[in-house]
Amino acid sequence: MKTKLFAGLAAAALLASTFCATGALAEPPKVDPALHDQALELLKKGISFRTVIPGDQVPVYAAYLKSALVKAGFKPDEVAIEPVAGSAVLIARYAGTNPSLKPILVIDHMDVVEAKPADWTRDPFTPVVENGYVFGRGAIDDKFDVSMIVTVLSKLKREGWKPQRGVILALSGDEETQMQTARHLAGELKGVEMVLNGDAGGGEVSEDGKPVIYTLQAAEKTYADFEITVTDPGGHSSRPGKTNAIYRLGADLARLSAYQFPAMESEITMASFKAAAPSEPGPVGDALRRYVANPKDAEALATLSADRDMVGQLRTTCVATMIQGGHATNALPQRATASVNCRIFPGTPSEEVRKTLVKVIADPGATVKRENDGSIDAPASPLRPDVLAAVTKAVHARYPGLPVVPGMSAGATDSMFFRAQGVPAYGVGGAFMKSSDDFAHGLNERVPVDTIDGALFQWESVLKDLTK
Structure with missing residues (x-):
């Protein structure tokens, strides 16, 4: 689930202030054209596998990736494919020279969201390279970084690279x-030093093609779906009484709509705000600067909370997304149900959020239960200096002086399962792209071809620095 971290807050003014001080932009690092072609071919071929769940193409895609790794020199038993939960995982191991050091775990995912060909300009599972983009479902989310990682590990294996710390690639x-x-x-x-996730983090490019900022994902809001249910004896619609399940649910949701969870902060969100505050224009910029100076500034918080790009960075949010009710047009409803989706600030237990919902709706006849959403509570990761240094070094080799800022994803990724176990995880995706090009989960998904070389360089640089 490729997610924007802090899009829109580091605007062109930040770009100007940064690059006026550092001079002209450097050209992104050059890579061997054959390596570029290999990565592009892996991406194109990957898109052609319809890895939608439910479905049976994830194991087939995993087998294709395994064949690429084995061709590069991995032994067949170093790359395992395991069936799990109606899908599959791939685990490839690159041994280190010092077995006393915990390995680095690189993660990403092979599956994609559904895409209906009738809705697309091009068939979503037929890769097309056109006008400088690769089009297709998964082009950016996230067969792009999967392809970059596999290409880099294949290159390193062919070259006989011997890291002190081993590397494990695990694809869900x-x-x-x-x-x-x-x-x-x-x-x-479980026994790994840290996690590097290709499915989060990344660079933003302005509409005129200049890099603006790179965000290193160090936290993510966890995901929880809750079901609010109201029941009633019902009866004939010609005999309405004082109670009605649909009306009661509507009143409950109205109370929820009016409620705002308390504002929260972390070192990660404050680092993001401080990076954006000096140059963010308009009322939001004024409020952001006041908030950075005083996080308890109620007026600043109100302004920021009214901004859709900002509210998710400030607090837990819960919003009704689906409703169901009644059983016949001529009968009083016996049941009305609403699904409420919550994006929870890291470190907040989901059960605490559920209890808050119970208090907010203040309806003793309603039940609030957690749905089987597959998520888990997880804290933020500490800002490790070695990770920040390695990522900054790689990004600055691509774009000298570009701001590298820790960020929190408003959406969830696989990293949360490792963070929940105390393993620090960091989103270090290699793509740089415009906000207007981001069609992840949407129609006509695409990724710029010209971001491939920089992503390959970045992954190799970061892996080498963190496995010394």
């Missing part, structure tokens, strides 16, 4: 649905 197979494969991987691969 149902990240876009129930996330049971990631839960399985987290249980199987």
Whole structure:
């Protein structure tokens, strides 16, 4: 689930202030054209596998990736494919020279969200390279970074690279649905130093093609679905009484709509705000600067909370997304149900959120229960200096002086299962792209071809620095 972290807050003014001080932009690092072609071919071929869950193409895609790794020199028994929860996982091991050091775990996912060909301009599972983009479902979410990682590990294996710390590649197979494969991987691969996730983090490019900021994902809001249910004896619609399940549910949701969870902060969100505050324009910028100076500034919080790009960074949010009610047009409803989706600030237990919902709706006749959403409570990761240094070094080799800022994803990724076990995880995706090009989960998904070389360089640089 490729997610924007802090889009829109580091605007062109930040770009100007940064690059006026550092000089002209450097060209992104050059890579061997053959390596570029290999990565592009892996991406194109990957898109052609319809890895939608439910479905049977994830194991087939995993077998294709395994063949690429084995061709590069991995032994067949170093790359395992395991069936899990109606899908599959791939685990490839690159041994280190010092077995006393815990390995680095690189994760990503092979599955994609559904795409209906009738709705697309091009067939979503037929890769097309056109006008400088690769089009197709999964082009950016996330067969892009899967392809970059496999290409880089293949290159390193061919070259005989010998890291001190080993590397494990673990690809899940149902990240876009129930996330049971990631839960399985987290249980199987506990003894690792850290996690690097290609499915989060990344660079933003302005509409005129200049890089703006790179966000290193160090936290993510966890995901929880709750079901609010109201029941009533019902009866004939010609004999309405004082109670009505649909009306009661509507009143409950109205109270929920009026409620705002308390504002929260972390070192990660404050680092993001501080990076954006000096140059963010308009009322939001004024409020952001006041908030950074005083996080208790109620007026600043109100302004920021009214901004859709900001509210998710400030607090837990819960919103009704689906309703069901009644059983016949001529009968009083016996049951009315609403699904409420919550994005929970890291460190907040989901059960605490459920109890808050109970208090907010203040309806003793309603039940509030957690649905089987596959998510898990997880804290933020600490801002490790070695990770920040390695990522900054790689990004600055692509774009000298570009701000590298820790961020919190408003959406969830597989990283949460490792964070929940105390393993720090960081989103370090290699793509740089415009906000207007981001069609992840949407129609005509695409990724710029010209971001491939920089992503390959970045993954190799980060892996080499963190495995010394």
